[in-house]
Each structure stands twice: as C-alpha cells, then as structure tokens.
Amino acid sequence: MKFRIITALVVATSLMACAQTNSSTIADETKEATSLTIENLTNAVVLSSEVKWEKLNPARGDASPQAGTLWGDRKGKVATGFLGKFADGFSSPPHIHNVTYRAVVISGSIHNDDPSAEKMWMKPGSFWTQPVGEAHITAAKGDENIAYVEIDHGPYLVKPTEEAFDNGERPVTIDASNVVWLSSDKAEWIAPNSGAALSFLWENENLKGLFIKLPQGFKGRINSEGDIFHAVVIQGNLAYKLPQSGETKAVDAGSYFTSSTKAKHDLITSEEVVIYGRTNGELEVM
Template sequence: MNIRITSIPVIFLLFILASCNQNEEKHIEFENDRLEQIENHTNKVVLSSEVKWEKLNPVRGDDSPQAGTIRGNRNGTKPTGFLAKFADGFSSPPHIHNVTYRAVVIKGSIHNDDPNASTMWMKPGSFWTQPIGESHITSAKGNENIALVEIDHGPYLVQPIEEAYDNGERPVNIDASNIVWLGSDKSTWIDSKSDVQLSFLWENKQSRSIFIKFPASYTGKLESNGSALHAVIIQGELNYDMPKQKQKILDAGSYFSSIDTAIHTISNVTQQDVLVYIRTNGNIKIY
C-alpha cells in the first residue's frame, strides 16, 4: 500500500510536466507560425545606395540642394519622406514652404532658423520642425551634409518671403544632446530584458514619430500594429532580416517599412549604438 500511495503523486507530477512541455512546444510553434505569417508580405527595405538623387529646387540650378526620395512623392499629395543633401557652405536665401516639414540631421552640421537668429549648428541625431508659411534660412557645413525630411502631403514648394504668414505653429529645434531617453522602466514598449531606449519626438491624431537607440550587440525584434511604419537609419549600421531573403545591411540613410501588423528582425553587430527614426500610426513593441 505504501508503494501505491507514494507512486500515484509521482505519476501525476510526470503527467503535469509532460503536459506543460507539450503546451510550451505548441506555444513556440504558434509563435513561429505567427511570425512567419506576419513577416511574409509587407516588409520593405531601401538601401542608401539605392536612393536616386535629383535637384530639390530646380530653379536654383547647380546651387540647389539634392533630394533623394525614399517614400511617397514630393510633387504629389501623399505623405512623403526624402533625404536632402547640402553642399559644404550652402546657405539658402530667406524663404517659406507651402507645407510644414519635420527633419532629422543624418550627417554633417545644419542650421535652420529665422533669418535673424544666431547660428545653431545641429549635429547628427538633432531634430527640427519648420512650420508652413514661416520665413527661415537653411545652412550647412561639412564634407557631407544630409537630413531626413518628412511632409504630411505634397507638393513640397519653395516660395518667397513676401508670401510669409503665421499659422500659429512654432518651430522646434532639438539638439542631439538634449534628447530625453526612456528605458524599459519608463516605457511599456520596451521589453524589461532589453537595453533599448526610445524618445518621443512629436505626435498628432494621425501618427507619431520616435527615436529608437539600439545598443551594441543588440539582437531582437520590433513589432508594429499600425497600418504604416516608416523607419530610417540615422546613425550606425543595422542588420535587417528580410523575410525569405538574404540579410540586408542598413547604413545611415537606409530605410525599412511595413504596412499593417509586422515584425522586423534586426541586430546591431557593431560596438556602437544605432539610432533609428520611426514614424508610425500605431504602437510598437521591442523585445
């Protein structure tokens, strides 16, 4: 009797452990199936080497900055993101734009402000906004000066300051040194085991933009649940696993995106942080 009484709990315990292992295996299979299903269709990558450059303001001829569109169409009506390249010593005349834009410095030093403002050179990782209708100048210095520029709709036009007006918006200039970073203890978007950091830059009813800083030796996934996610590498180099394709190496100015719920598998195999700018109309999870 003693043998029977002590052996029943042992058998029951083994049954429970076996059931747990089966459930765990099913959970892993479910997660793998889910990742495979999500990753199959909408992930897209544009390498910086694939960007095609043209004159940003053709009427200025050879004095015009260069523009390389990575999504949308500057001359159309859809939301657009493009790279703007300025020659060393470039300085625009005072002017306005017919749309508000947001921008991030990728390379070099860029100044953007009221024509009478003191020069403030913004380094890579700095963020600024330029309201519609407000007079300003843009200058650059350095061997290579590149910024990411985003507009909510086109066409993107340069207009004379005689047409300037105040629409109530105020420009924002945030130097890279003044970015406020949040870790997993401050944001539920970051897994508690991750050293990734993020910073919220702006938000409206349609979308938001954030910086994400991936530390050295990071390997993980970025999941988004919105109908659109646009990401541009601002600093560093990121390895990106395209579904059913070879791994892509994304350097500064490269771009990845997705439509609808998606998972982006990425890694930072370098010994430096990688800074990514993301615009999305949903939430994200980094793990």
C-alpha cells in the same frame, strides 16, 4: 532674432502617457508577439546606396540641394519622407514653404532658423520642425550634410518671403544632446533587458514620431502593429533580415525600412544605432 528652445522636461512629459511599465503585461505581450504568424509580408528595405538623387529646388540650378525620396511623392499630395543633401558652405536665401516639415540631421552640421538668427549648428541626431509660411534660411557645413525630411502632405514647394504668413505654429528644435531617452522601466513598448530606449518626438491624431535607440550587440526585433511604419536609420549600422527571402541586408545611416501591415523587423547591431520611426500603431522592441 528667434531662439528655438525645448527643454528635456517638455520632451519627457509630452507623451508620458506612453511611459507606464507593467512587467507582467510586457512579458505576456512578448510571448504573444513571438508566436504570432504574419500572413501578409510587406517588409521592404531601401539602402542609402539605392537612393536616387535629384534637385530639391530646380529653380536654383546647380546651387540647389539634392533630394532623394524614400517613400511617398514630395511632388504629389501624399505624405512623404525624403533625404536632403547639402554641399559644404551651403546657405539658402530667405524663403518659405507651403507645408510644415519635420527633419532629423543624419550627417554634418545644419542650421535652420530666422534669416537674422546667429548660426546654431545642429549635429547628427538633432530634430527640428519648420512651420508652413514662416521665413527662414537653411545652411550646412561639413564634408557630407544629410537630413531626413518628412511632410504630412504635399507637394513640397519653395516660395518667396513676400508670401510669408503666420498660421500659429511655432518651430521646435531638439539638439541631439537634449534628447530624453526612456528605457524599459519607463516605456511599455520596450521589453525588459533589451537595452533599447525610446524618445517620443511628436503626435498628431493617430500618427506619432519617435527615436528608437538600440545598443551595440542588439539581436532582436521591432514588432510594428500599424499599417503605417516608416523607419530611417539616423546613426550606426545594422543587419536587417527580410522575412520574405531570408536575405540579410547591411543597412547604414540614411537607409530605410518599412511595412504596410502588421510586421516583424529582425535586426542585429554591431554598434549603437538610432532609428527615426513614424507609425500609426503600437511598437514593441524585444
């Protein structure tokens, strides 16, 4: 049996280079970002109600979980983010995948571990990784069990354990209660007095993944500098204003917003919101 443990100390120190705050620098950058004009608007929103569901593993027929692609193509070779939906009481047979994936629980309770491991139920806001080639099972319990799943390249395939192998990667599990949040005094991407917080989860070359937490009553913006920005709402509800039309969208958990150029994402929250973001550039929460 394998236990997957990651301590708050590891999370807090993994990307501490991002956590040096300079108040005057933030003020200057905030002023510059506020006056910045975006010429090529690429903002887009996919609501959870617009997600198209299909069988994640068609070979299992009606016993298969459902999958809804948010971006990319999990059947192709490109990086992809999709939702996985599991029935109450679902438990997969032992299997492996041909690619490593990362995942975040959005609703319900999900277990993912060695076939012989005791159940360790992950609640919404928990994060885990599943290394390529490693035998495991996935189980779920609850009226609605949904996770966001992300791969760096596809296709995403399910294979038998007879093909299992060890490529040196080790799984990571961060329970929602163990997430370490960095506020504006520790993270330079957060403007002072915004009430927001960040938690850095992973970094791979120029890409990184993180949680963004916005407080109830937040009325502000996430500025994204990269040409890759994918954001999935994990918890809570927010209003998102599309700059192209001025239309405001009601965005709930499982919904997604994105941009492929430098962009401003105007948001209003009526409750605390947690967002998972994937980007190759810097962010500013203001």
